[in-house]
Amino acid sequence: MENVKKIGIVCEDISPENPGGLEKRVAVLPCDVKRLVQKGYDITIEHKLGHKLGLLDKDYSQQGAAIQSKSKIYKKKDMIIKFKNLSYEAICLIDRGTTLFCMAHVSAFKERTQKLQNKNINLIAMEEIFDNGLMNSSDKLYHLIAIRILKKMNTPMNIVLMDYQKRFGELVKTLNRSKKTLSFKVSNTQTGNNELVIYNQNKPITIYENNNYIDISEWEKLRYDSPPIYRIPKRIIQCLHETGQGGALLGLTSSKINNLDRIVILGYGNVANGAINQCFNSGYKNIHVLNKYNIKDIPVSKLYINGVDLPKEQKGKQFIITNKQFDNMDPGTTLIDLIGGNKLTRGAIEPMVENTFLNEPFKRFNKDKRISALWGFPCILDPMLSCEVYSKQITDVILNNTNYNLKHFFK
Numbered sequence: 001m002e003n004v005k006k007i008g009i010v011c012e013d014i015s016p017e018n019p020g021g022l023e024k025r026v027a028v029l030p031c032d033v034k035r036l037v038q039k040g041y042d043i044t045i046e047h048k049l050g051h052k053l054g055l056l057d058k059d060y061s062q063q064g065a066a067i068q069s070k071s072k073i074y075k076k077k078d079m080i081i082k083f084k085n086l087s088y089e090a091i092c093l094i095d096r097g098t099t100l101f102c103m104a105h106v107s108a109f110k111e112r113t114q115k116l117q118n119k120n121i122n123l124i125a126m127e128e129i130f131d132n133g134l135m136n137s138s139d140k141l142y143h144l145i146a147i148r149i150l151k152k153m154n155t156p157m158n159i160v161l162m163d164y165q166k167r168f169g170e171l172v173k174t175l176n177r178s179k180k181t182l183s184f185k186v187s188n189t190q191t192g193n194n195e196l197v198i199y200n201q202n203k204p205i206t207i208y209e210n211n212n213y214i215d216i217s218e219w220e221k222l223r224y225d226s227p228p229i230y231r232i233p234k235r236i237i238q239c240l241h242e243t244g245q246g247g248a249l250l251g252l253t254s255s256k257i258n259n260l261d262r263i264v265i266l267g268y269g270n271v272a273n274g275a276i277n278q279c280f281n282s283g284y285k286n287i288h289v290l291n292k293y294n295i296k297d298i299p300v301s302k303l304y305i306n307g308v309d310l311p312k313e314q315k316g317k318q319f320i321i322t323n324k325q326f327d328n329m330d331p332g333t334t335l336i337d338l339i340g341g342n343k344l345t346r347g348a349i350e351p352m353v354e355n356t357f358l359n360e361p362f363k364r365f366n367k368d369k370r371i372s373a374l375w376g377f378p379c380i381l382d383p384m385l386s387c388e389v390y391s392k393q394i395t396d397v398i399l400n401n402t403n404y405n406l407k408h409f410f411k
Contacts, residue, residue: 001079001124001401004099006042008077009033011049011070015087016109017375020359024052024379025387027083027102030059032395037064039399046073053384074098083390085112096120101394103127106409107345108355113409123409129397130233130405139170139231144224145216146174152214153196158183160190162199164280164287166241169273170231176268176291183294184268186276188285234270236404237393239378239386244274244307244338246377246386250361251303251336252282254372263287264301266320266348271338272307279305295320304329305336308348316346326351331367340373347373 012023026049028036033043044066047057057067074080074093082102086094091112094100097120104125106113116123135143159175161168164186175181182194190197200217234240252260263279265272268289279287288299295308298321308320326335326349340355341347355373356363362370378386397404 001099001101001398001406004078004398005040006044006076006078007036007081007398008044008046008068008073008079009049009065009081010046010073010090012083013070013087013090015084015090016112017084017103017105017357019357022358022379023084023376024383025083025390026050026053026055027081027391027394029387029391030055030063030065032391033060033065034063035395036398041398042066044068044073044077046070053387081394085109086116088112088115091115091119091121094119094121097122099124101126101398104409108342110344117409124406125409126237126394126397127235128407129236131236133230133233135170135229135231138167140226140229141220141222141224142168142171143174143229144226145219146171148219149175149196149198149214149216150178150180152212153180156180156182157194157196157212159185160195160197161186162188162197164276166273166277169241169270172268172273172276172289176289179293181291181293184289184291186280186285186287186289236397237390238270239389240270241274241277242378242381242386242389244271244276244305244377245278246274246380247271247336247338247372247374248275248278248305249282250372250374250377250380251305251334252279252284254334254362260284260302261286262299262301263303263305264299265289265305265307266295266298267291267307267309269307269309272305275305275307275336275338298325300330302330302332303334303336305338306347306349307338309339310348315341319346319350320348322350326365326369326371329369331369333369335369335371337371337373338377340375349373 009028014021036043045060047067047069075095077098079099079101085102085104099122101124104123159181176184196212198214263284265275268291276287337347337349337352339347342354352371352373355375357375361374362372364370
């Protein structure tokens with residue numbers, strides 16, 4: 001982002017990802033405009049940038065931003081910032097050679113990508129910026145707790161987690177990566193069948209015979225001395241946990257599910273953990289989490305939530321849920337695909353060929369079955385929550401861009 005001084009922040013208009021124009025979020029909030037102005041950036045926002053969030057132009061101007069119309073905002077700027085990529089109309093407005101910082105979705109919309117390249121736009125994709133993979137102290141703690149649990153397991157077992165908190169994400173991931181985990185569920189009941197029950201002493205449980213119990217409350221107080229631990233690099237600009245929460249909330253509140261006695265979540269990564277979090281906090285205490293060792297044995301449920309993203313070489317060739325499996329599911333089944341895809345980059349759910357959008361979040365099938373693979377699951381929550389997260393992340397990257405390996409398309 002060298003030589004960037006004049007920045008325009010533009011509205012989320014109708015675009016391929018936002019066909020109904022229902023996206024309420026903005027890329028940068030007034031509080032973060034203030035941070036940019038204080039560092040010497042010349043910030044201009046498009047008129048009515050934040051009005052769908054209840055923000056006024058004066059909220060931005062009071063932090064040092066100028067205001068321009070749509071016809072002027074794209075002109076004479078070093079950089080344009082937009083949450084989602086440009087509409088075709090905006091591509092006609094933007095000056096040649098401008099830097100565009102957005103969620104690019106390069107592979108999903110190739111016609112638009114070609115138009116940007118033809119106009120010599122310096123495209124920087126927010127979704128292609130990653131950290132170095134170093135675990136923070138909280139993730140490291142729960143990773144090491146999971147290692148201790150696995151060491152105590154002499155044989156493979158069915159694991160029951162009696163409680164779920166957002167901080168348990170790395171615990172869930174590490175346990176599910178192990179072949180010692182026959183099955184994994186978040187539940188307030190145990191069957192007594194070769195189960196290892198993990199709980200916190202602050203959460204009362206009923207003791208069953210033939211089960212093993214581990215209270216992690218004392219382990220949570222420990223400080224482990226160990227070398228740095230690395231994980232798969234994670235996106236810097238992301239609301240993966242919120243994506244899972246929003247998807248689960250959509251499935252729970254929009255469906256016609258009655259007497260939902262089991263929720264099945266495929267995968268255990270960041271988005272899947274968000275779904276676990278939302279389901280548990282919504283009062284559901286029988287959540288089955290499937291990993292790569294048991295994902296072929298999918299239990300019967302009325303609500304399935306997919307958090308599995310297949311490797312590039314498997315996309316379009318292998319599926320976690322096939323057309324035949326979906327056809328055999330019970331009438332009224334709801335499937336939430338947190339990953340999604342399209343004809344060019346297929347997702348893990350075979351019957352879902354294209355993502356859905358805010359104006360029509362579900363694709364409907366026979367026997368009242370339906371699937372949602374929404375562009376913008378975090379919008380199902382309070383839009384301001386994810387907007388605050390994204391705005392801070394975007395601003396941090398601009399202010400500290402030398403710390404990241406920014407991928408410039410077309411260069």
